Amino acid sequence: MESINRKMMKQKMMFLLLFVYCSSLFASVIQNNQTVVDASGKPDKAQKCRTEQIVAVWDSIPEQDAIRVIEDFYRVYGANILSEANMNDSLIMKKYVTDRLREKMDRVRTAIGADPIIRAQDFNGYALNSIKITPLGNDWYMVHYKWNVNDDNPRNIPLKVKDIDGHPFIDYITPEWNDSIYGDSLLGNNIEALPIDNSSPLSFVKTFYAAYTSEYCRMPENLISRLAALRAKCFTPNALKQFEKAEKEYESDGLFNYDLLIDDFDFDCLWIASISYTSLDDNTCRIRLKKRRNSPATLTIGLIKQAEGYKIDSIHIEK
Secondary structure, three states: OHHHHHHHHHHHHHHHHHHHHHHHHHHHHHEOOOOOEOOOOOEOOOOOOOOOOEOOOOOOOOHHHHHHHHHHHHHHHHHHHHOOOOOOHHHHHHHHEOHHHHHHHHHHHHHHOOEOOOOEOOOOHHHHHOOEEEEEEOOEEEEEEOOOOOOOOOEEEEEEEEEEOOEEEEEEEOOHHHOOOEOHHHHOOOOOOOOOOOOOHHHHHHHHHHHHHHHHHHOOOOHHHHHHHHHHHHEOHHHHHHHHHHHHHHHOOOOOOOEOOOOEOOOOHHHHHHOEEEEEEOOEEEEEEEOHHHOEEEEEEEEEEEOOEEEEEEEEEOO
16 A cells, blocks of 8 residues: 555655656747748747747736627727717727727728728628637637628627726728738737947938837827928928928829838838848938738939938839
């Protein structure tokens, strides 16, 4: 009997040691490895986005509360589209969506020419009744709906919820151009804010453009005014006039907030990895990047050196 007890004690000790080892191994795996993933749960190989923090593996908002808010929002929003009255959706958005996401959705809507919330230009009753919500973890959820009974390619729209004063709000919806990718690396929370470097023309362009595009990634509520302040600081009057002229040309077609510096209406965090910079001469630099659906963009930036540092004097978009 005594030998049996000793044997059982050894087995318990071995089990305890194995449990401790596995726990530490799991912690080391999730640390520093939050990766953008797609709807299948596989890492997005094109984007190796990492954080320097331990990834939370739980939701900060109870799952049932988040799902209720998402379902309520999509059903009310969809029903409003179908309604003959079709009330102003800003009242609906204000109840369920953060201010900063409402502003972003306006920019994305202009960029894609469709409603980014439903990823379509229209809606129907079957789609409204087919809405389903799937939890993805870490406050991310997938909204699914079908256009009709024979639809083999349902819409899959990832979104993230956030707790504000004890109430869940939708804080991010993945733009259509990123398909069904989700994960906190889409949010730009870990982009470091660096000062603008005036040591050389190329350093100035690199650090200015990084500061400028990172504002889009961080999605502050007052984004447009923050971008305008950066331009006022780093543009000459000539460049400001050029920017405003391009902006007004799009406004005349009902397209607001065109940004000459990105040749678009919104900028995505995942485009940062594609940006490259080239010095053409003492006063000219070139910026290349790939935007939505890998569409290329090339900007030629003309500079002037003044007493307080370099200023952007001209922007040319290569078409």
